[in-house]
Amino acid sequence: MRTTRRRLGLVARNVGVPILSLVLVLVLWQLIVVGFHVASYVAPRPRAAIDSVTQNWSLLWPLVLGTIRETVYGFVVGATLGFFLGVIMAKVSFLQGLVYPVLVLSQAIPIIALAAPLVLILGFSTAPKVVIVAWIVFFPVTVNVLDGLSHVDRDLVNLAKVYGASRWRTFWQIEIPATSTPLFSGLKIGATYAVTGAIIGELAASDGSSLALYQEHANSNLNTAAVYGTTMVMTAIGISWFLLVVGVEVFATPWRRRTVARRWPWRRGRDLVDQ
């Protein structure tokens, strides 16, 4: 059928092309290392980096879990905080003028400089890393939500008002869906930075066992393959988290790529009302 073929084409483009580009990166890496006779302690071959991960997986896995936990907690806290800050600033205009400069200031502080006081306050736990991730994630979310809410079509909001809608209904039924595009842009930017934040947190506020320290350790032992391997793992965490957010976006905003609404099994009753 034509639709099946189209869907296959879409899958090929959305999944196949990114995989192809990953393979190209690996091939390029291999060519450079082999072609320029790069010493293995300067840069390993892709194969050696991958082996260093698989062979030490039982050691790495708990550290990976730790990084994932920091990333996810920090992202959720940061995104939630960022969303509500954006909403409050959009709704209370005097707060916008008051808070916005502080937010910009918060992003100008080097993250490394934050770590020391955070450790003093929160100790060497997951908490300071979560705070650092949230610190990085909330900003793009706030800015995008604020921007989105300020650009909702006034006529649409007025129409809801004419119908007699409360501000609460107008907000959830009109303003929030109308802001979905910038909201998800903010979340996607936040998702890409989240892992970086977690790694910086682990470096600056770590008590001994973390993915970042594992890499540092490998580095001081001139185990370059493990350094590269760990980088690949960190990158994989980052990409997975980003893809998860993209997946949620695709699921939550079907109208952007479909012309006809999907039928959900749990809404079947509703679809049968007059048949």
Next chain:
Amino acid sequence: MTDALLALREVAKSFGDTVALSPTTLDIAEGSFVAIVGPSGCGKSTLFNVIAGLLAPDAGAVLLAERDVTGTTGHVGYMLQKDLLVPWRTVEDNITMAKRLTGRVTNEDRAEARRMARAYGLGEFLRHYPSALSGGMRQRVAFMRTLMTHQRLLLLDEPFGALDAQTRLEMQQWLLQVWRDAERTVLFITHDVDESIFLADRVIVMSPRPGRVVADFTNPLVRPRTLEMLTEPDFIALKGQIMHLLHGGAA
């Protein structure tokens, strides 16, 4: 006092030095179709916004079925040139939007929306998102959404202004059919004199600086309206009078 559905009593509105609407008194009979024509900036939309309650007038009162509704909302159906369909809802869910914003959408509401959409040629598109519709179809959905407010008074502000001539003519005939079925009172703003005469029982002419009503014509054309009437002497005569007010006289 009056058997009018809508009564405006000396309603006035200014923006700074701009008198958008000088004191205006107007009665709109239940079940009638009244068109308002006038050049850009003569206060037509301002008048609608005051009736709908989006703007509080500087003076005067808006009475709906003898109830004072001045400065309050929730008592009219309202439709603009921009269809204002929400892209994240299907056609069916757009039609039931008013209920979703003010209460709960029941199965009866959904059934009514579907019946209406089928009756007016959109049955195939109930589960489509608005992005899949043509301009004319979108305006039809927007009008059904307006009907589903179940308000007796509908305010239509240049609803067909953005459509091409052919689609507009189709939409006008469609609107007359729906209006006859639905038994509502319609106030209809337009720039198009032909459109106002073709549709309305009464044509109100407004003029700017200051915004005010300058004439109020009763349309002699009988119903149902047909396209042939567009060339009848009565039509031509009324059009001449309105055109004179809009373009000729030193208004």
